[in-house]
Amino acid sequence: MKKTAIAFAGAFVCCFLWGSAFPGIKIGYELWNIEQQETWRIIRFAGLRFFLAGVLVILFGSVIQKRLLIPRKDEWPKIILLSLFQTIGQYVFFYEGLAHTTGVNSAVVDSLTAFFAIIIAACVMKMEKLTTGKILGCVFGFAGVLLINITPEGFSFRPLGDGLIALSALCYGVSSSLIKKYSAEHDTVLFSGYQFAFGGFVMAALGQAGIVVTGERSTGGIASGEMTAAVMILVYLALVSSVAYTLWGILLRTNDVSRISIFGFMTPVIGVILSALLLGEAGTLGVKHILSLVLISIGIVVVNRKTIER
Numbered sequence: 108m109k110k111t112a113i114a115f116a117g118a119f120v121c122c123f124l125w126g127s128a129f130p131g132i133k134i135g136y137e138l139w140n141i142e143q144q145e146t147w148r149i150i151r152f153a154g155l156r157f158f159l160a161g162v163l164v165i166l167f168g169s170v171i172q173k174r175l176l177i178p179r180k181d182e183w184p185k186i187i188l189l190s191l192f193q194t195i196g197q198y199v200f201f202y203e204g205l206a207h208t209t210g211v212n213s214a215v216v217d218s219l220t221a222f223f224a225i226i227i228a229a230c231v232m233k234m235e236k237l238t239t240g241k242i243l244g245c246v247f248g249f250a251g252v253l254l255i256n257i258t259p260e261g262f263s264f265r266p267l268g269d270g271l272i273a274l275s276a277l278c279y280g281v282s283s284s285l286i287k288k289y290s291a292e293h294d295t296v297l298f299s300g301y302q303f304a305f306g307g308f309v310m311a312a313l314g315q316a317g318i319v320v321t322g323e324r325s326t327g328g329i330a331s332g333e334m335t336a337a338v339m340i341l342v343y344l345a346l347v348s349s350v351a352y353t354l355w356g357i358l359l360r361t362n363d364v365s366r367i368s369i370f371g372f373m374t375p376v377i378g379v380i381l382s383a384l385l386l387g388e389a390g391t392l393g394v395k396h397i398l399s400l401v402l403i404s405i406g407i408v409v410v411n412r413k414t415i416e417r
Contacts (some may be wrong), residue, residue, distance in 0.1 A: 117358050118370035124351040126377025129213055130385040131344055132205055138337040143206040147323050151314025153202045154307045156341060157194050160348035161304025167349070168296040176297045185289055186301045193282035193352070194306025200275035208268030209386075215252060215379065215396065216272040218403050221371035222248045223280025225410070228364035232284040235363050240409050244369070247406030251399040283364055290360035299353045365410060372407040376400055 135141075141148050169176045178186055205213050222245040229237035252273075264270065289298055317323065358367045379396060 114358060114362060114367065115370065117354055118367060119373060121351040121355045121358075122371060122373035123377050124347045125374045127381055128344060128347050129205070129217075129378040130382045131340060131347070132202065133382075133386055135337075135340045135344060136206065138333055138340055145323055146203065147314045147317030147321060149202050149206055149314070150199060150317065151311050152341075153198050154309070154311030154314055156307065156344045157198065157303045157348060158307030158311055159342070159345035160352075161300050161302070161307055163345060163349040164296060164300030164303060164353055168294075168300055168353075172296075176294070176300065178297060178301055182293060182298075185285075185293070186298055187305060189282060189285050189289065189298060190302035190306035190309075192278045192285065194303055195309055196278035197275045197282065198306075199310065200271045200278065204268055204271030204275060208265060208272065209382070212269060213272050213378070215375045215399055215403075216269050217276055217378070218248060218372060218375040219252055219273055219276035220279040220283075220374070221368045222406070223277050224283040224368035224371075225280075225365045227280040228284045228287065228368075232288065234284060234287060235365060241365060244406040244408075244410030247402050247409060248372075251402035251406070254395055254399040254402065283359060283368055286356050287359045287364050290356060295356040295360055296353055299356050300349075303348060303352070369407050369410045372403050375403065 135152065136143075136149075139148075139152060141152060143149075165176050201217075208216075225241055226237070226245060228234045229241065286295070286298070355367070379400065
């Protein structure tokens with residue numbers, strides 16, 4: 108897993124799956140007839156996805172290891188803390204933000220995940236050194252994200268859209284360092300599965316409670332002809348999480364956080380392309396989107412240049 112080619116291949120699989128989640132979630136909203144203002148139904152939808160993802164990880168992990176994966180008593184506090192950032196915090200913000208912005212914009216803003224992960228690992232968790240190359244890479248990355256919000260009328264930033272996606276990225280940055288820390292002493296697959304299941308259960312319960320209290324409609328009246336597609340997109344999104352995060356956790360366990368997280372530049376690129384193709388957002392693509400992705404890519408290259416680190 109430390110070999111560059113293997114690390115790149117594994118990271119590419121993860122980023123492709125995550126990139127496909129941008130249009131996948133929006134397609135899920137359409138199939139499940141969820142409107143952008145239906146906050147609690149959005150949270151419940153996300154919770155069902157991650158609970159299912161956790162069950163799949165635990166099931167697959169138990170089959171592969173030929174034993175039932177059950178956390179020890181002392182592991183539960185760590186699993187809950189990880190879930191608060193990796194699943195509950197990250198995806199409550201992400202799902203709400205995605206409902207109020209385009210798939211293209213959210214894919215680019217979400218590129219902040221790689222840079223938050225590097226800064227937190229170096230400055231907060233003290234897991235690695237914050238080099239000149241890493242600082243310059245973060246500058247280029249942030250510049251790319253800022254560029255995507257520039258409009259003819261000036262700088263544009265929508266708190267309910269881009270702002271929530273940025274907060275989601277911050278939660279991811281914290282969770283990356285926690286995964287790196289915990290994977291040194293604990294089973295990565297076990298932690299991944301149970302933190303998803305716990306976070307998904309909490310989100311689904313929170314969403315259902317919100318629906319009851321606010322009187323928000325509890326069902327979208329899915330057409331019978333779309334029921335199969337609606338279930339399939341939910342299962343696909345669960346597989347995205349279960350496969351990508353488990354593999355990403357294994358990569359983080361055997362490599363520096365900065366070395367793996369920086370590969371995250373592929374996620375916004377893939378997300379932009381798939382959103383344009385699957386959501387009919389090709390018309391929203393412009394020069395600034397291309398330039399923002401170029402800046403982000405330059406940041407990736409700068410971070411990985413060992414000559415700068417020396």
